[in-house]
Amino acid sequence: MERRAFIKASMALAAWCGVPAMSTLFTRSAEAAEANVADGGELPFDFNALKKMAKDLADKPYGGAPQPLPKTLAELTPQAYNAIQYDHAHSLWNGLPDRQLDVELFHVGMGFKRRVRMYSVDPVKHMAREIHFRPELFNYHDAGVDTKQLEGFSNLGFAGFKVNKAPELTRRDVVSFLGASYFRAVDDTYQYGLSARGVAVDTFTDQPEEFPDFTAFWFDTPKPGDTTFTVYALLDGMSITGAYKFVIHCEPTRVVMEIENHLHAREDIKQLGISPMTSMFSCGTSERGRCDTIHPQIHDSDRLEMWTGNGEWICRPLNNPQSLQFNAFSDNSPKGFGLLQLDHDFDNYQDVIGWYNKRPSLWVEPVGDWGKGAVNLMEIPTTGETLDNVVCFWQPEKPVKSGAEFSFSYKLYWSSEPPHRSPLANVLATRTGMGGFPEGWAPGENYPQVWARRFAIDFVGGELKAFADKGIEPVINVSHGKIKNIEILYVQPFDGYRILFDWYPDSDSVAPVELRMFLRNGQTALSETWLYQYFPPAPEKRKYIDDRKMTK
Template sequence: MNRRRFIKASMALAAACGTPALATFFSRAAWAQESGIADGSTRTFDFSVLQSMAHDLAQKAWGGAPRPLPKTLADLTPQAYNSIQYDAGHSLWHNIENRQLDVQFFHVGMGFRRRVRMFSLDQSTHQAREVHFRPDLFNYHDAGVDVSQLEGQPDLGFAGFKVFKAPELARRDIVSFLGASYFRAVDNTWQYGLSARGLAIDTFTDKPEEFPDFTAFWFETPKASDTTFVVYALLDSPSATGAYKFTIECEETQVIMEIENHLYARQDIRQLGIAPMTSMFSCGTNERTMCDTIHPQIHDSDRLSMWRGNGEWICRPLNNPQRLQFNAFMDENPKGFGLLQLDHRFESYQDVMGWYNKRPSLWVEPRNAWGKGHVCLMEIPTTGETLDNIVCFWQPEKPVKAGDTLNFKYRLYWSAEPPYHTNMARVYATRTGMGSFPEGWAPGEHFPEKWSRRFAIDFVGGDLKDAAPKGIEPVITLSSGEARQVEILYVEPFDGYRILFDWYPTSDSVDPVEMRMFLRCQGKAISETWLYQYFPPAPDKRKYVDERQMR
């Protein structure tokens, strides 16, 4: 599944319709040019109204696929679609002098067929007015769009929106909502990376994955000096509806989103994904198969980090597996989890197109009791960096039945570093390679013929230096095979310790090997827990040949 191109070009995987309940709730005013770009009639609106709308909508059948777009928009190429630019002179808050924030809209077209409705909301009077589509809001440049096909279609709507912050107003956006319920944000590098979603449904079941849509947004008009704004969203899909409130803080070094949702199930849902995020991992320090390029590493995120409800910290390096893998990590009332990008050195990527060293991490902090469930991780095989192949979300333990109502509150932190980390030693990097021979040598006639795989896990921080004279003990647990040649080395360049061990198979099985390790000193844990999933080769591949052909 090409998730990255879904974000960029939709692919219409989340095909859903306009919202009948919404259409009846907000009547459209006659087409007329008024002050600002919000030209609809006024209606009272607040979060309780939105919750009622989502609840009532869930009692009705899903409206189905979106209506066809005018041919001139439906047939756009990606290059033509990208050449359509919103006119900054018609931005949502253009009339606010000395403003810190502003909003522009994305045009429908190509795979972006969902007609999303936009409303301007006066937070003091709770009066909302719709912003209707009209061609003069956009500059079409050389897109080849026949504008005459778009005239007089105020219900054409928009595909999404993007947010700008001073001093980069109208030049570089910092938040983007586009495609189904996908959205992204940047930190102070201005570089987008992984994406979040409003909701995930049946990501890993025997049913096709369902992609809910945000079908309407309401923007509270901020004060000129505000760097925080509130936007409400209505979510709709065949299985569920939802009312969302986003309070988005656009800080100097990060974007923080406070999210509250109220979900209403239309039908039974096998797998509900809360706070889902989508990323890309092609290759890194631990997985080198797909790194046959000039780039040492290629990834938006390199690990899943979890702060469990019992206080344990987990580091799970990501993989690009040969076959799809799905793992569920049980927890109760998790303190947080996220997909992290912690290596911000240009030398690690040598990439001047994707700038992976600048990509942010995304951390989820639950703000109410989530109860029992699982942090789920799906890793999809990918042959390159254009495919988003990593999915992570929280799955509640209790099955969702038609008619159920659920409420989740959480924060999303888009930043270079997560807002929280353990005071114990942390995993710095994971590396793998050939085993069965001493470091500095190579396999040959003087060393054992038996094949093994070497693992090097680097730890930094915490009390490692104080613990070293007392004795550091790696505690290694394996689901199969044996760990031998365990070594503990101090590594001066990163001022930490490297734990080396060779994994030897004890059977011909090619099932994934679940590995677990933490560091202990005098019976006390002094590091976060490292988890890893290793895929052993077939028995006939477990050998060393001429060193120019080692595998």
């Protein structure tokens, strides 16, 4: 996935069901054109109508690839595409009194071939007007676009939209929907990071992944002074259609989205992903072998956090593996999960381009009972920071058959800190390095050169200090190999505890090592559960070099 431009945007132009004929939709009102950017004729609209539209669409064949764009748009470079800016004077809610939010649209072009239709809705009258593409809505600057080629393309549509927030209504966007069903939001740092999607289809199966598109959006006109707005979306893909309702709260320090979807399967789906999110993890506090960079860390997210249906809190630090890895964490009625970015210290990144210390976390809070399924995590090897290489989503247990209908409701929290954390001690950081000897020493004459891998997991918060005198016991489970040399250290600089242990191989296997640990006192759990996946090197690489015996 191309992070910077979402090149995997649209793959097909759908046949529209339940939508009036194009001739009707393109009937223009001169008065509306003068008064409002929405220049189409009035049409009835509400969420029930959209749900029927999605259902009817699923009964028809998928429309196939999008129609070609004019050459001047299809051949745009990323730099030229970014030069095209929406004209602030034509923003959707430009005339609204006490305007706190406003909508601006993205131009089609480059990899954004899907022609997305946009509508402005009067929520009182339940009437919608379409916004038709016309060049005067944009400033082309030095993009080199030949606008004469755009004449006659009244159905060109748009690529997506962004929402700006007061007091900088022409400069600060807080929400962006662009490409396929991708969307993002920011917290009060105004720094975008990971992305969400409307749905994921066959992310990790024996057939190519499908990227359904949001093909149309309807915007309820907000009341004066509102910092909440509602947008509806129609989803269309080869295997699935859907009707979505987003109630988006643009709060002072975060964005909260209340999402309701109604999905219809056109075909059998091997793997359906609900509330999917994509992020980037190049390197963090452990396993830096694939990260050749001047920066101490590079990642949009540092962990997968899960609050399971039985109340257990689980922290799974992210990896940049040597080969693609897929893990499924089974659950029943999950309370929440998300990809989190909890390290906001600039010194730990030293990055003035990506500003990874400012990137938000994304937390999913299911509404209602989602039943049995699994939180799925896919990690893809990467040598840089330009590709999203982490995918996470909820997969329902039951397989999806053609003709099936299902609905999910949930909340998304885009914020520096998730809305919920374990009241027990939380994982602060995970570190790994060579082991098999006391901390502060090295393999050599005083200690056998027996290869091992050391792990250091830092815990903070909870009641660890209160139980220090009573005894803190690390409970460690490992899929293969042996655990030795366990130590518990209080670390004053972060006012927490570091658990040290060494993993020793008991075979030549290079299969991933699944590690699991939590802290307890007697029968009292003191921490959330730490999970980790370690990839041992080949046997011939399990050697130490005694630097006192190094030769040319």
